[in-house]
Amino acid sequence: MSAKASGYTLIELVVVMAVAGVLAAYIAPRFWNQQSFSDRGYVDELAAALRAAQKAAVITGCPAEVTLTPSSYSAAQQAASGNACNPADTTWSTPLLSADGSPVADTAPANTTASPAGSFQFDTQGRLSSSPAATITVGTHTISIVAGTGLVQVQ
Numbered sequence: 584m585s586a587k588a589s590g591y592t593l594i595e596l597v598v599v600m601a602v603a604g605v606l607a608a609y610i611a612p613r614f615w616n617q618q619s620f621s622d623r624g625y626v627d628e629l630a631a632a633l634r635a636a637q638k639a640a641v642i643t644g645c646p647a648e649v650t651l652t653p654s655s656y657s658a659a660q661q662a663a664s665g666n667a668c669n670p671a672d673t674t675w676s677t678p679l680l681s682a683d684g685s686p687v688a689d690t691a692p693a694n695t696t697a698s699p700a701g702s703f704q705f706d707t708q709g710r711l712s713s714s715p716a717a718t719i720t721v722g723t724h725t726i727s728i729v730a731g732t733g734l735v736q737v738q
Contacts (some may be wrong), residue, residue, distance in 0.1 A: 621692040622722030629719065630726050630737045632658050633703060637680050640705040644668065646712065648704040649677055649687075651719065653696040657688035662680050675702075685705045697721045709733040 615667050636658045641649040645668035649659045658679035662672040677684040691697065701715030710716070712728040719726040727736045 592706070618694055619722070622695050622724055625689075625697070626691055626721045626726060626737055627693050629656055629697065629721065630735050631691075632656055633726070633728065633735045635681070635687050636679060636703070637705045637709045637735070640707055641709045644707050646704055646706050647679060648713075650675075650702050651697055652700050653691075653698060655690040656697070657686065658693040666735050689725045691721075695722060705733055706711065708730075 595678075600606075607736040623663050624735060629649075629651070634650045637648040639645075639660060643660065645660045647658065649656055649658045660677045660679060660735045661670065662674070662676050663669065664672075664700065674707050678688070681687050699715040702713065703711065703715075704713040706712040711728050714728065714730075716730050717730055725738045728734070729730075
């Protein structure tokens with residue numbers, strides 16, 4: 584009887600695993616780019632800010648706006664005058680606050696831009712009363728705002 588061993592040696596297994604590890608470290612980042620995830624996250628944040636501004640306008644009875652630049656956004660309302668809004672206020676000096684008390688504002692992740700820039704204003708009925716466009720584009724994603732109702736949809 585002959586006792587022949589079959590299978591791979593430990594050295595062969597280690598070499599194959601090392602080569603597979605080097606290839607995975609080199610090739611994997613080229614297949615999985617984080618940019619699409621960053622774009623989608625920013626689109627969702629921006630849509631939430633638009634919805635918050637719309638709801639704040641309805642709840643408070645003061646118009647609200649989201650100011651969008653290619654790399655950031657912020658939300659604000661007209662200043663109050665007594666128990667009402669001051670329609671003469673063109674500075675929109677009162678920042679909208681989120682549930683945790685922080686201002687509704689953020690900057691875009693690296694290599695993520697939004698267009699068109701401008702102010703998206705909602706009236707006291709929640710309708711889009713002024714904007715540079717009804718569609719916002721962020722990478723391959725779009726946000727549509729129905730002017731008559733203020734409905735914000737992410738696509």
